[in-house]
Amino acid sequence: MSEKTFYPEYSSRYPLLITNFIKKPMGMYPDDEAIVYRNDDGQYFRLTWREWYERTCQHAHLLKALGVKEGDRVGTMALNHHRHLENIFATCCIGAISHPINVRLSLEHMTYVINHAEDSVIFFDEILMPFVELLYDQIKGSVKKFVYMSDKPGLPQTKIEPLYEYEALLKEQPKTYDWPLLDENSLATLYYTTGTTGLPKGALYTHRQVYLQCIHSLERAGNSVRLPDDPERPNRLVFFAVIPFFHIHAWGTPFMMVYGAAKMVFSSKYEPESFCELIQNEKVNSAVMVPTMLAMLLEYPEVDKWDLSSLTTIAIGGGALPLGLKSKAEKLFPHMRAASGYGMSETMAGVIGAVLKRDMENWPKEEIDKVFVKTGLPMLPAIDARVVDEKGNDVPHDNETIGEIILRGHWITEQYYKDPEKTATAWRGGWFHTGDAAKIDQDGYIIIADRITDVIRSGSEMVPTVLLENLTSNADFVLEATYVGIPDEKWGEIPMALIKKLPGMDVKEEDILTFLQKEGVDSGKITKWMLPVYVAFVDDVPKTSVGKYDKIAIRKKIEEFKAKAKQVRKV
């Protein structure tokens, strides 16, 4: 007999592949609605799982036709819609690497990540074509082909070439695909950091990592501690995917939703009116949002005219939820659970989350609320998290001693793309160093205390203060410059600059803004929303013993500085 005896590939080593995620929706719910996409013109697109899957197969053929091979990087500059999801799945499942480009980076950083990734093809949205045109001359050396995704047929007039029309190409492809049985350790996705302390770094993830994030997170969600007044969990999740895919896999949600055959609702841009329309029309019952999105919703004057009662589960990420915002939001969504969490570009999705312990189930609401605003508990047993002092010793659980969060686990990136040096630094001693500072309380909950990395979290974006500081200090009238976030109900934090002028210089606070506009925004180094809202001229910027700007000391006197500051632009 010439037959094989052992089949580990179908048993003990059956690979953990993103390809498998489509098995449950196609096996159990092929004719259920999978995706509803409302474009900015108010036009709706609807796909069943079968239809979406067939398009994904067609997409895989299309990638092959474009010459994409295993291991190639495929870039996307796109908002959230079925085409983007088709691209991510097809790219990963043929063995190429999906690279969703953060289109909110500066043009300089966008150019850098595309050239660094050496994306062989870029798929982009009609609405983002102006960016691609701006970048074109700098990236055409690396990127060999461009694919134009639009809700309307035809190709635009542009210098970008060669340019292909997505829907026209797709139509020609077969609707089934013989997916390869990949090694589970094949690279699947590439996400760049926001480059808060320098150039963006590319975090790589394998199929296995994405799979294990997905299954552990779904298990944790399904078996988490529930409170007596929690709403029933719906049997069919209708999930509003408002976090962009290019923000670290939208925290893993697209994979989780496909795995569970949830219905996904997309609206490309986040905008309160279409958000409300979709919640009402599609009976959305679950969403993940950043605090800013919630704030925009509360400011939207016509919010009361919509029936939002179906939306019973809102998870909050990307920054702490200010308590004032939380209580306003709870009037709109009485059953809302806003729980904090923690993750970063290097962790694929969340690794710490504010889940309850079961002995808390009968605690009073005020106490429960305090737990939900803590950063949370590590996702045991998949993720190990420690908070350690400078010698690497665990800090006591005293809710006071501050250390750095270090991590191990299934979905921590193993390496930065083409950067062994930064990889080695981050992974020194066999633990991934996050650069984030935290303390641990008596119940074992980790609480982010201060950001060693000094990031200001404004909306869903991170304002890279080191970049701003470096830029500002280029002005010939500036001696010292630092930036801190000051609390803001809508944005979470907004940037304030503390400036020590060169003696004898006759300048005004607005001059800082003018300088940054010219040297930063106009030249593509920063984007407009990074500009400081407040500028304070000070005699001295507080510093640590080693001469670094002391953000902790600054934050302690934040009100004092704000009182001295002048508001230089509207929020």
Place this chain on the structure above:
Amino acid sequence: MSEKTFYPEYSSRYPLLITNFIKKPMGMYPDDEAIVYRNDDGQYFRLTWREWYERTCQHAHLLKALGVKEGDRVGTMALNHHRHLENIFATCCIGAISHPINVRLSLEHMTYVINHAEDSVIFFDEILMPFVELLYDQIKGSVKKFVYMSDKPGLPQTKIEPLYEYEALLKEQPKTYDWPLLDENSLATLYYTTGTTGLPKGALYTHRQVYLQCIHSLERAGNSVRLPDDPERPNRLVFFAVIPFFHIHAWGTPFMMVYGAAKMVFSSKYEPESFCELIQNEKVNSAVMVPTMLAMLLEYPEVDKWDLSSLTTIAIGGGALPLGLKSKAEKLFPHMRAASGYGMSETMAGVIGAVLKRDMENWPKEEIDKVFVKTGLPMLPAIDARVVDEKGNDVPHDNETIGEIILRGHWITEQYYKDPEKTATAWRGGWFHTGDAAKIDQDGYIIIADRITDVIRSGSEMVPTVLLENLTSNADFVLEATYVGIPDEKWGEIPMALIKKLPGMDVKEEDILTFLQKEGVDSGKITKWMLPVYVAFVDDVPKTSVGKYDKIAIRKKIEEFKAKAKQVRKV
């Protein structure tokens, strides 16, 4: 710098180890009660997670002290209690192979599996010492050491040697253990089949396989479709582990319960009175049972004196739950969800289960009940199951055509221990052949018809005995019912029913026929030629060690049963 750059072992290849299961209970609930064990004298033993974990560490040191090395097999002849669980975890986590011996096998088969496994040490219960003494001379060549586990101190008079006292040895060991970072493909457990068709075969499982079974099964349980009148899921599971560990990992439940930090309740032997006492005292809310256990409970005359209301979730495995038994049991447990499932020694735990699809959530109860007694849907995406005809083609979804179930997936055994030939036969063509016959209905649910070898072949037709058994057990005077073929010159085989009546019922053999005619033939569920020709009322239906009807034992005594039987219709 001599430091490493990459740490795949703590990131992309962070191993899936049984060792990790202890992280959540020890990280979140170290002082919660973990285990309650009631011995046959009614004495209670209670351990917190910390206490149990410390004993498990001590057990690991003890194994080392006994000379157990990586890859060695460690046998147990034990019922369910903390010591047995300590043994399984410690053995796996030091890199040895846990071999729980099925003590309900024949002495011949027990001897065979111990010598075939070459267990280096055997841990056994006081109550099972007579077996060990009977086997001793045949196994002392392989087994070098014996450890005696008892609730009382001291060693008994016995020829077994060298013999060690478990609790005395344990006390001397340190309470922490530096667990090795094993390869996830290390072998962890060895389970032998019941050998219904020959000698038992040893199915091997790796750490990875156990881990992936656990996480997928917990995810499925947590996110399954719920019905409007389902009871609340308790935040703290109190699980009665009545299925012996030596029955294919008690279907994975010990691992799942440790992972989730559930409280586990043990009573060594299954016996209705202590079962009821523990449910009442410990407020047990979840259990997994075989149909026979339910039947025993229904026969127990004092069942009404206990408060069993906490027990809201009962999963049924090890055989189809006859509808008749189900409706009787529902009177006792109004919130009981008895869902069928399917697994075998070669699949570590369940691979197919009667879960609902979400569009069924508003179906009437009678229709839902019919779904729950189907074998179910494969555990997508972790397990692929097909039903194929003799040429390997999928059978149509017509609820009629019978084929064989074949499998692929994470927790299907890769191989039989030291038996490449049987491995190759089972895995022919890259699919594991179960030898079980089934059909598929229009909704895609698999329905077990029979063991391929148990089907009664009458004329050119196949009589699916499970269907007849389920139907017959609906009769309110029937407690147990099984069918076998008896040789017939004309038809090959003709069906005979073996019936155990409910106590005190005054019925005749012909009443079975009348019942089946009315409920089966007239309603189109079975055809006339499937009706039994002979009916025998018996005091007991022979069962295998796992509580299934033992067709082999029945066939051996077929003439004896036929002599007792009454012919109820002409052939």
